[in-house]
Amino acid sequence: MTSASIQSGLHALSLATWRLPFDASAHGPALDHHLLLNLWIILGLAALAHLILLIGLAARRRPESKSWRIEYLPLAALAILFAFLTLRAERLWADSRYTGPEPTALQVQVVGQQFAWYFRYPGTDYTFGVTKPELVDAPSGNPLGIDPADGHGADDIVTSELVLPANRQIDLRINSLDVIHGFSVPVMRLKQNAVPGMTIHIHFTPKVPGTYAILCTQVCGLGHYRMNANLRVLPPDQFAAWLAAKEKAVQP
Amino acid sequence: MNLTKLPAKRRRLFTTDHRIIGIQYLILALVSVTIGTLLSLLMRIHLVWPDRIVPFHGPILPEDYLALVTIHGTIMLFFVLTTAPQSGFGNLILPAQIGARRMAFPVANALSFWLTALALLILLSSTFVPGGSAISGWTAYPPFSAVPSAGPGQGLGMDLWLASIAVFAIASTIGAINTLVTIIKFRCEGMTWERIPLTVWGWFTAALLSIIAFSVLLAALLLLFCDRHAGTSFFIPAGDLVSGTLHAATHPGNGSPLLWLHLFWFFGHPEVYIAILPGLGLTSMLLANFSHRRVFAYRTMIFTTLLIGFLGILLWGHHMFVAGLNPFAASAFSVSTMAIALPASAKVLSWLTTVWRSRPRYTTAMLFSLGFVSLFITGGLTGPILAQPILDEYLHNTFFVVAHFHLIMAMAAIFGLFAATYYWFPLMTAHSGRPGRLMSERLGRLHFWTTLVGAYATFLPMHLTGLMGEPRHYAQLIGVPNAAGHLLAGTLPLNRFITWSAIFLATSQLLFFANLIHTLLRGKTAPPNPWQATTLEWHPALHPNAPPEASEVQIAVYRQPCEYQSTAEGELILPQWSTDTISNIKPE
Ligand SMILES: [Cu+2]
Ligand SMILES: [Cu+2]
Numbered sequence: 001m002t003s004a005s006i007q008s009g010l011h012a013l014s015l016a017t018w019r020l021p022f023d024a025s026a027h028g029p030a031l032d033h034h035l036l037l038n039l040w041i042i043l044g045l046a047a048l049a050h051l052i053l054l055i056g057l058a059a060r061r062r063p064e065s066k067s068w069r070i071e072y073l074p075l076a077a078l079a080i081l082f083a084f085l086t087l088r089a090e091r092l093w094a095d096s097r098y099t100g101p102e103p104t105a106l107q108v109q110v111v112g113q114q115f116a117w118y119f120r121y122p123g124t125d126y127t128f129g130v131t132k133p134e135l136v137d138a139p140s141g142n143p144l145g146i147d148p149a150d151g152h153g154a155d156d157i158v159t160s161e162l163v164l165p166a167n168r169q170i171d172l173r174i175n176s177l178d179v180i181h182g183f184s185v186p187v188m189r190l191k192q193n194a195v196p197g198m199t200i201h202i203h204f205t206p207k208v209p210g211t212y213a214i215l216c217t218q219v220c221g222l223g224h225y226r227m228n229a230n231l232r233v234l235p236p237d238q239f240a241a242w243l244a245a246k247e248k249a250v251q252p
Numbered sequence: 253m254n255l256t257k258l259p260a261k262r263r264r265l266f267t268t269d270h271r272i273i274g275i276q277y278l279i280l281a282l283v284s285v286t287i288g289t290l291l292s293l294l295m296r297i298h299l300v301w302p303d304r305i306v307p308f309h310g311p312i313l314p315e316d317y318l319a320l321v322t323i324h325g326t327i328m329l330f331f332v333l334t335t336a337p338q339s340g341f342g343n344l345i346l347p348a349q350i351g352a353r354r355m356a357f358p359v360a361n362a363l364s365f366w367l368t369a370l371a372l373l374i375l376l377s378s379t380f381v382p383g384g385s386a387i388s389g390w391t392a393y394p395p396f397s398a399v400p401s402a403g404p405g406q407g408l409g410m411d412l413w414l415a416s417i418a419v420f421a422i423a424s425t426i427g428a429i430n431t432l433v434t435i436i437k438f439r440c441e442g443m444t445w446e447r448i449p450l451t452v453w454g455w456f457t458a459a460l461l462s463i464i465a466f467s468v469l470l471a472a473l474l475l476l477f478c479d480r481h482a483g484t485s486f487f488i489p490a491g492d493l494v495s496g497t498l499h500a501a502t503h504p505g506n507g508s509p510l511l512w513l514h515l516f517w518f519f520g521h522p523e524v525y526i527a528i529l530p531g532l533g534l535t536s537m538l539l540a541n542f543s544h545r546r547v548f549a550y551r552t553m554i555f556t557t558l559l560i561g562f563l564g565i566l567l568w569g570h571h572m573f574v575a576g577l578n579p580f581a582a583s584a585f586s587v588s589t590m591a592i593a594l595p596a597s598a599k600v601l602s603w604l605t606t607v608w609r610s611r612p613r614y615t616t617a618m619l620f621s622l623g624f625v626s627l628f629i630t631g632g633l634t635g636p637i638l639a640q641p642i643l644d645e646y647l648h649n650t651f652f653v654v655a656h657f658h659l660i661m662a663m664a665a666i667f668g669l670f671a672a673t674y675y676w677f678p679l680m681t682a683h684s685g686r687p688g689r690l691m692s693e694r695l696g697r698l699h700f701w702t703t704l705v706g707a708y709a710t711f712l713p714m715h716l717t718g719l720m721g722e723p724r725h726y727a728q729l730i731g732v733p734n735a736a737g738h739l740l741a742g743t744l745p746l747n748r749f750i751t752w753s754a755i756f757l758a759t760s761q762l763l764f765f766a767n768l769i770h771t772l773l774r775g776k777t778a779p780p781n782p783w784q785a786t787t788l789e790w791h792p793a794l795h796p797n798a799p800p801e802a803s804e805v806q807i808a809v810y811r812q813p814c815e816y817q818s819t820a821e822g823e824l825i826l827p828q829w830s831t832d833t834i835s836n837i838k839p840e
Contacts, residue, residue, distance in 0.1 A: 021721050021739065035643050042633040049600060049629045053622070056608035063818060064545050070605050071549050071598075078597045082636055086590045089640035090583055096642065097579035114402070114495070133491040134498055178494040179396035180509055182574075182649060186721035186739065189646050195509055195576045196395060197489020213735035217649040217723045219389045220396060221403040222315040225726040228736035 024212060024233065025188040026205035027096055032189070034088055041081070101171035101203035108162070110174045111144055112181030112194035115223030117214055118143055121157040124247055129153020136177065144177075157246045162214060162231045164206050165239035171203045182217030185231055193218055206233040266366075268358035271796060273365050274343030275680065280369060281336035284327050285666075287376075289758050291324040296751040300744065302728040315404045317727035318387035322405075323375065325390035326413070330420050331372050333527035333665050338462070339368070339427050341530065341672050342455050344680060346431065348789035349449050351440025351807040351829075356433035360426050367423035371416045378405075378412035386413040389725060391520065394487035394512050398479040399494045411480065418473045421466040428462035431455055440788075442809035446554070447828065449787050449813045450547065453554050454533030457561035461522040461529075464565060469519035472512060479503070487512045510576055517568035525564040527661055529557065531668025532599060535624045538671055539603055540814035541785055542618040543610035544823050547814050548602045556595035563592040573641040574648050582641040589639035596632055600625065615783065616696030620671035623704050624664050630708075631659025634715070649725075652718025655711050663707045670703070670764070677771065678778035679789060682796040689775030690782060691767050699763040706757030713750050717743040786827045787813045 023032055109120040109128060122128045129152040135145035146153040164170055174183050176194035184191040187210075192202050216227035234242060267273065297304060298312045298320075305311055312320075347355055355361050378385040387405040388397045392413065400407040435456050439448070448456075478484040485505035492499045540547045547553060569577060569585030577585075603625050612618055634656040638644050647653060673680075674696055678688030722729070722743045729740040729747060781790040788794060793805035807829065815826040 020719055031642055031646065034640075035637075035646065038637045038640070038643065042637065046630050046633050049604065050626065052604050053607070053625065056604060056610070057612070057622075059609045061611035062609040064548075064606075064610070071552065071601065074601055075594065075598055079594055082590050082593050085636065085640065086587060089642050090586065093579065093583065093586075093640075093642040093645075096645075097582075133493040133500075136493055178492060179399075179402055180393050180575075182723075184649075184723070186646070191574045191645050191648055193575045196492050197506065197508060198510070198576050200576050211735055213721075213739045215721075215723055215736050215739075218393070219318065219321075219387075219725040222313070222318060222387065222727075224318070225314060225728060226732050228732065228734050230734050 021186045022208075022210075022212075023187065023189065024206055024208040024210060025190070026207050027092075028187075028189040028207075030092055034092060037088075038085060041085070096204070097202070101201065102169050105169040105171035105203055106165065107171050107173070108164070109144075110162070110172050110183055110194065112174075112176040112178075112183065112216065112220070112227075113143070114178055114221045115216070115227035116143075116160065117162070117181075117183070117216070117227070117229040119159045119162045119229075120144060121159075121243065121246070122152075123155030123157055123250065125152055125155055127152040129156050133177065155247065155250055157243075157250055159246070161229060163239065163242055164231065164233050165236045166206055166209050166233050167236065169203055169205045171201060173199050173201050175199045179220050180218050181220050181227065182215070184215045184217040185212060186215070187212040188231070191217060206231075209233045209235055266362060268362045270343045270347060270355040270358065270361055273361055274340050274345075276365055277335055277340035277343060277368070278680075280365075280372060281332050281340055281669075284331035284335070284372065288324050288328040288332060289761070291320045291327075293754060293758055295320050295324065296754045298727070299729060300748045300751045302730055312727075314727040315384065315387050318389070318403075318725065319379075319385040319405055319409075321725055322386050322389050322413070323379070326375060326417070327372075328662065329390060329523065329527070330417065331368070331375075333661060334424065334462075334523065335368060336669050337530035337665065337672070338431070338455065338458050338526060339365070339424075341669075341676070342427075342431055345672075345676060345789050346452060346455055347434060347438065348679075348791070348794045349452050349787055350435060350438060350443050351788050351791070351794070351809060352434060352438035353794070353803065354438075355430050356438060357430050361430050364423045364426040364430065367419050367426070371420035371423060374412050374419065375416040378409045378416070381408040381412065383407045383409050386410040391516060392476070392512075393516075394476060394479065394509050395489075395492050395494060395499075397512075398476060398487050399492070399497075399499060400480065401495045401497055411477075414473050414477055414480075418470060418477075421470040421473070424462050424466045425470075428459040428466070431459040432463070435459075440807040440809060443788075444809075446551065447809055447812050448554075449533070450536040450550075450553055450557065451530060451533035451787075453557045454530040457557050458526045458529040461526050461561050461564060465519040465522040465526070468515055472515035472519070475515075476512065479507070510572075513572050513575055514568070517571045518565070521568040521571065522561075522564045524657070524661055525560060527665050528668075529561065531624060531665050531671075532560075532628075533557065534668055534672055534675075535603065535621045535628075536599070536606070537787065537814065538617055538621040538675060539606050539612070539625070541783060542615060542621075543607050543612040544816040544825070545606050545610050545814070546812075546816070548605040549598075550812060552598060553602055556598045559595040560592060563588060563595070567592060570639055570644070573644045579641070586639055586641050590636055593632075593636050593639075596628075596635075600629060600632075614697075615674070616691070616693055616700055617671045617675035617783070619697065619700040620667045620674065623700065623707075624667040624671060626704075627659050627664040627667055627707065630712075631656060631661075631664055635660075647718060649723055650718035651714040651722045651724065654724055655714035655718060658711045658714070659707070663711065667703075667707075670700075675783065676789070678782055679796060681772070681775070682778070684797055684800070687780075687797055688778040689771050690778045691771045691775065695763055695767040695770065699760065699767060702760035702763065703757065706753060706760050709753035710750055710757050713746050713753075717746050717750070720746075722747075784825050786815060786825055788828055790827075791829045 111118040130147045130150040131145045176196045181194040212231045214229040383404045386409045475486040485503035485507040488503045490506035567588040570589040573582045682688030793802040817824040
């Protein structure tokens with residue numbers, strides 16, 4: 001082991017250099033706060049338990065004591081603590097998953113395929129065209145199998161980069177063409193498997209413009225580790241310009 | 253086949269003697285853990301130095317990496333963590349601990365071992381077939397596992413994986429039935445349910461879970477096999493398009509991949525408790541034994557063991573929070589998962605109270621039990637975090653999860669196995685007319701400390717890379733395009749540290765092998781009851797080197813295990829088999 005690698009290891013281990021990825025979503029700060037609260041609580045509990053263990057081992061021998069208080073009081077305290085954390089987490093979970101998206105949310109479809117993410121916008125008619133798996137043909141420019149016989153599909157925009165406006169709710173409909181993939185955007189604190197045969201909706205609001213990583217987090221084949229895409233969050237006016245340009249490009 | 257007519261050597265190999273079968277299981281587990289560890293080192297080294305060439309193999313391709321992941325996980329979970337505590341030590345120690353002289357079904361017992369060995373052979377043979385081993389991880393999610401064209405290894409390699417696990421499931425079910433019947437029917441006089449050692453309660457609950465969980469797994473494996481070869485589509489949705497091939501013609505139905513997840517995790521989560529329950533029981537017994545204390549709240553400990561088993565089959569859905577499960581169902585599974593933290597906490601409280609101001613004897617077995625407690629706490633406490641769906645949404649399939657289950661399942665369970673080995677080694681090495689041997693305590697202590705430091709240095713930092721967003725199953729962290737490449741590269745320094753720690757942890761296991769060889773060649777002869785234990789496996793008439801006439805001795809039990817008395821002269825131990833207070837222990 002070289003001293004440089006020891007040093008870089010120690011450097012990486014020091015908590016000062018470590019932090020959660022940047023948080024660019026509207027729901028993220030509450031999640032981060034709850035996560036950090038959890039981490040501090042378990043760090044405290046782990047330290048406390050080890051302290052009790054070490055003190056108990058080091059202290060002078062004494063005959064054993066038997067009291068129901070030792071048995072039930074800490075247990076009751078832990079029960080209350082875990083119930084508190086569960087309820088808090090449930091409220092956040094319900095906020096993000098129990099309700100559907102707002103009617104004004106921007107609709108985007110996310111499709112996983114070994115080993116790429118595709119994104120589809122419904123175009124000027126605000127309606128996604130019908131897709132058929134037998135029509136899928138990436139080399140000729142139809143990776144999602146949009147049916148040309150269906151008029152709604154003609155203006156659909158398919159990209160390999162997810163471009164979103166800041167400060168507007170996004171309604172993602174996620175599915176997969178082949179195997180289960182894991183749609184994951186760490187900076188948006190989002191993760192949802194893309195399951196073939198299912199369309200799963202999640203919604204969120206990006207806050208901070210920038211370029212971020214989209215990963216695949218469900219083992220899906222030999223290209224799993226490089227199945228990723230960029231998420232580009234733009235200020236609303238720039239997004240409108242980007243979308244208009246794309247819409248113009250697909251005009252029949 | 254008439255076993256008595258076989259030549260002596262073959263009789264010994266195909267034995268129905270439960271103690272030799274136990275040793276055979278442990279040897280199988282030792283071989284498996286060695287292979288599994290070497291595979292994990294290859295993975296760790298490749299992760300941080302992806303350009304290194306492996307001797308006799310060449311560069312590790314992405315599919316090789318996933319095959320390593322799959323075989324590592326499968327071999328460790330099934331052939332080490334299920335086999336060694338439950339079948340290995342279960343066979344070696346369980347009958348004696350309840351005052352029985354044999355297992356209920358000796359022939360089924362031998363059959364179960366040889367099926368397990370066959371399963372291991374099938375699994376390992378998949379390395380050498382075209383396409384190599386399966387690459388879908390030990391969870392084998394369809395359609396990836398259902399469609400041979402989904403990747404290399406998903407053809408014959410996947411079929412062999414399925415065959416191996418199916419054989420293993422049958423073997424485990426037979427073994428579990430044997431364990432249950434032995435405990436229910438073969439207890440000696442006076443061995444009431446409340447006097448059964450907690451280790452036996454661990455084996456009992458794990459056997460119950462095995463029967464329930466493995467039968468569901470076996471059914472799931474059969475369904476998946478039909479999807480692959482009989483044109484069914486239990487798990488393949490209509491219009492599934494893999495590698496440019498539409499499967500509508502060969503699989504006309506409309507199945508759901510989520511069905512596999514339900515069936516698999518209905519097995520997969522209890523499996524975790526099958527691995528850890530015997531260790532939980534053993535830890536309680538060893539802490540009490542070396543502290544000369546009663547187990548604090550013995551009845552509660554029995555109850556919590558059963559409760560952990562019961563809740564263990566109700567919470568499989570926490571693996572599916574982001575898998576497409578209904579969000580309301582996720583809430584229900586979140587609550588049932590949180591609930592299991594309470595019996596687990598009750599166990600920790602009992603351990604802390606048992607050793608509190610007890611001044612225990614720090615034998616190697618005791619140290620590994622204390623290590624078990626420490627790892628169970630640190631590994632277990634992250635469980636409630638992952639049980640909260642909103643947090644799992646961020647942490648799912650990151651290295652945070654890898655850290656969590658490696659600390660508790662891999663490390664705590666392995667510490668339990670080491671405690672068991674150091675503790676029971678005299679019984680493992682004794683046979684008729686020859687006393688057992690004690691492993692070297694000095695080497696043992698060194699082994700414990702290096703392993704403890706190595707375990708924490710390897711698995712604690714994984715929490716941090718997980719929080720940074722590092723996903724599991726990534727073949728490499730370098731050379732990934734886009735913003736993702738930046739995210740992954742950020743974890744590299746920490747990952748290099750983890751790899752060095754893993755190499756240290758693996759290397760320190762050579763101390764264990766050295767101890768093993770040293771002890772077998774010239775180990776210290778063990779006294780009949782070296783640890784002044786109170787449980788029946790140390791009963792003079794049940795001891796492996798007891799004279800033949802000992803088989804006539806009637807075994808009876810008069811009290812709970814781990815009973816001690818302090819007197820002016822010192823400590824008195826009260827063995828379960830003895831009518832009165834004897835066995836004065838000299839103060840240390
Ligand atoms: Cu993928
Ligand atoms: Cu993937």
